[in-house]
Each structure stands twice: as structure tokens, then as C-alpha cells.
Amino acid sequence: MLYIRDNNSHMQTTALYGIVAAGGISRRMGKDKSQLIYHQLEQRYHVYEMLVPLCQQVHISCNAIQAPGISYAYNCMVDEVPFAGNGPISALLTAFRNFPGADILLIGCDYPYLDSEAIKKFIESLGDETLAAAFYNENKKMYEPVLAYYRYTCAKELTTRYKSGQRSLRHFLQNVQAGKYQPDDARLMKSIDTKGAMEEAKHFIHHEH
16 A cells, blocks of 8 residues: 555555656766756756655665765665666665665656656555556557556565566566556656757746746
8 A cells, every 4th residue: 555645645554655766877968867957956856856745755866976966955875786787676676675665656857847746646546456557658658667656565576587687677567567657648758868858848847837
């Protein structure tokens, strides 16, 4: 079951920890995508603040190089050595190791169109026995593994897969037939990976607000 922390919730349920995935190398962008500013804060802090009302705890997942630059105002979780350098699964397995028994909401910094209402609706769509679920791009027939929920019971299988060299969270979601969440606006799950797309997103967001 899930924990949603807001003024209307009185649920006594399994802890839901929000993990902001900020440990990417960002080769195509040429700079750290988690530090880009689309709203009023760096994207890693913006996502963090969106998750605070929805999760029991929130942590920014980063690599060892990024860690010194994370503000002390935010919880920071450095990828553990056995998992480091292998993409989003590094953040997820580090979270499962540090917070055993907690369900994980893994949200990346690549999605500047994403808003808190969409995340809340995603959480509310989850059933008590959901093993895993993610935003789903119907046009591409593809899960978004860093817009996703992973129940604590995923930890064992994900660790086994990791040790055997299977590092793709998208493949894991496909294999377990994870729940598919399709937001009303597909733009919410648009990943921004290039400078051109970044400028387009900034222009759209600034004019919307």
C-alpha cells in the first residue's frame, strides 16, 4: 500500500520514498540536466519540491562528483559503489538498500513539463498490490522507467537481474507487465535531452506562466 502525505490523507500505509534521479552524465545536453532551470529552481530541486507533499521522504540521487554541489537544504543520496555508473537502476538499487521496506517513486530530472498534479494522479492510480507501474508512451509503446513506481518487493529481483548484467529498468517493467499510466497530456512525459529541446521547453513554460 501507499503513503500520500497531504492535508486530506489519513492513510496508515507502507512508506513511499521519492527519489529524484539526477545522476546522469548528460552527454547530449553537454551539461548537467539536473542543474537546468525551467521554473524557479534547478530542476533537481524543483522535482524534489514537487515530491515533498506526496512522499514520506524525498532524496536526490546523484553520483559522487555531483554530491558536493547539492545544497544542504536537500537530502542527498550518492549511488553506492556496487551500483554506480549504470544509469537509473543505480539510483533505484541504492534506494532499496538504504531504505529497506519502502516503496520507491523514481522521478527523473529530464521532464520539465511534468507537474505535481500529474504525479499525484499517477500515485492515486496505483493499486495496493501493484508491483511496479510507470508513465507509458502509447505512441512509442514504451515505459518511462524514471517516471515510475517500484514496490519494495521488486528489490530482490532487480538485484538478481543487476548481478547477471541486466541493467535496463525498461526491460524489467516490460517483463513484469508493469502498470501503464497514460497522462492526459503526453507532453508531461517528454524527455528533454538536447539544447534545442531545452530552449523550446523554456519558451513554452515561461509563456504558460
